[in-house]
Amino acid sequence: MLSITTRRNMFIGRSSILIAELWAIYYALRITWEKEFRCIELESDCMDVVQSVLGVLEIDIGHAMVDRLKNLTDQEWNLQSEREEKQLLPITGVVLAVINSTSNSDQESRRSSHLSTYFSSRTQNGSDSRVLRQQRARFPLNSPAYDPSYGSTSSPGFCGSLVEFFVKKTEAVQATAGRYENPEEHPFFPDNLPPSLVPHFKYPEVLHPAAMSININKVIWDMYFNKLLPLFVAPGDDGNYASTAARDLECLQALSRRIHYGKLVAEVKFRNEQKDYEPPIRAQDRDTLASLLTFVDVEEAVKKRVAKKAMTFGQEVKLGDDGDKGKYKVDPAVVSGLYGDWVIPLTKEVEIEYLLRRLD
Numbered sequence: 144m145l146s147i148t149t150r151r152n153m154f155i156g157r158s159s160i161l162i163a164e165l166w167a168i169y170y171a172l173r174i175t176w177e178k179e180f181r182c183i184e185l186e187s188d189c190m191d192v193v194q195s196v197l198g199v200l201e202i203d204i205g206h207a208m209v210d211r212l213k214n215l216t217d218q219e220w221n222l223q224s225e226r227e228e229k230q231l232l233p234i235t236g237v238v239l240a241v242i243n244s245t246s247n248s249d250q251e252s253r254r255s256s257h258l259s260t261y262f263s264s265r266t267q268n269g270s271d272s273r274v275l276r277q278q279r280a281r282f283p284l285n286s287p288a289y290d291p292s293y294g295s296t297s298s299p300g301f302c303g304s305l306v307e308f309f310v311k312k313t314e315a316v317q318a319t320a321g322r323y324e325n326p327e328e329h330p331f332f333p334d335n336l337p338p339s340l341v342p343h344f345k346y347p348e349v350l351h352p353a354a355m356s357i358n359i360n361k362v363i364w365d366m367y368f369n370k371l372l373p374l375f376v377a378p379g380d381d382g383n384y385a386s387t388a389a390r391d392l393e394c395l396q397a398l399s400r401r402i403h404y405g406k407l408v409a410e411v412k413f414r415n416e417q418k419d420y421e422p423p424i425r426a427q428d429r430d431t432l433a434s435l436l437t438f439v440d441v442e443e444a445v446k447k448r449v450a451k452k453a454m455t456f457g458q459e460v461k462l463g464d465d466g467d468k469g470k471y472k473v474d475p476a477v478v479s480g481l482y483g484d485w486v487i488p489l490t491k492e493v494e495i496e497y498l499l500r501r502l503d
């Protein structure tokens with residue numbers, strides 16, 4: 144059984160969020176169709192999605208997506224459910240469960256199943272901004288943590304800031320525990336990392352092997368410390384340098400994971416539109432690749448979603464004090480700008496880098 148799951152938090156109306164949901168289902172259906180699954184069960188907690196997929200409701204959202212989806216669902220699927228149709232609608236999470244598998248091999252199923260992470264990642268936008276808002280923003284800037292002369296006192300012979308010291312040492316421990324065996328993880332200091340000491344786990348080989356050579360963490364590091372941090376932390380120094388470094392590492396890892404998901408996204412796009420992607424890849428034409436892989440409406444939906452999350456979950460809570468109502472830990476506009484200016488462009492940069500090597 145293969146299940147493709149996406150999660151949705153709240154307040155999704157008939158808006159561009161709907162289009163994002165439809166994309167997820169569209170790609171899931173395409174992959175399951177290509178893998179020759181024909182007997183599937185489709186569940187969703189989003190009434191509009193279910194109804195538009197089933198063609199019950201005509202939603203005038205002026206988007207080709209609905210037509211594309213309908214063309215796809217018009218094919219000879221065997222859509223079925225063990226439940227009453229009415230019970231199908233209000234289930235939590237959007238789930239596409241493929242039952243009565245008729246696919247070629249287990250290996251193929253695992254590949255598709257792994258690709259499904261992409262759908263989750265598309266709808267889990269904001270977990271990285273949540274780390275920024277809830278973890279790092281509780282401490283002020285604490286600039287000594289970034290001062291190379293302070294860091295070099297932490298260990299004889301070490302040259303760098305306390306944050307660099309903390310990240311290098313933590314990555315070394317995590318490497319021995321197998322963290323970087325996982326193709327979704329990318330170290331910030333890949334040189335001289337110790338080998339993993341834990342039994343090898345065979346991760347599914349979904350990506351082209353060239354994916355291993357792509358690590359843009361240096362860019363993410365510079366962006367984080369030079370552009371992002373000053374935007375969302377208050378000036379000041381409370382002496383909590385070690386905790387500050389620990390939070391910085393959490394933020395960096397969350398950002399890195401989200402941005403490097405671009406490899407997986409690019410693989411899905413390549414497989415679905417191989418004929419369109421091949422000529423610009425052969426010509427090493429970055430601009431054409433960039434326009435092919437860009438979905439402006441999805442980007443807008445992502446930015447709105449993270450701003451909304453910052454508004455919903457980032458409110459200052461103070462008992463008996465109404466003066467702070469509507470005050471946020473981090474300004475939602477900053478969070479949305481962070482995605483528009485940095486997270487999304489860097490994700491696309493990873494997608495392009497991956498695609499440029501996809502036919503090597």
Ligand SMILES: C=C(O[C@@H]1C=C(C(=O)O)C=C[C@H]1O)C(=O)O
Pocket residue numbers: 265405408436437438439441442445486487488490491
């Ligand atoms: C990641 C994708 O590619 C691009 C980047 C996006 C992002 O980083 O959120 C969103 C839409 C696309 O323009 C995608 O299509 O999901």
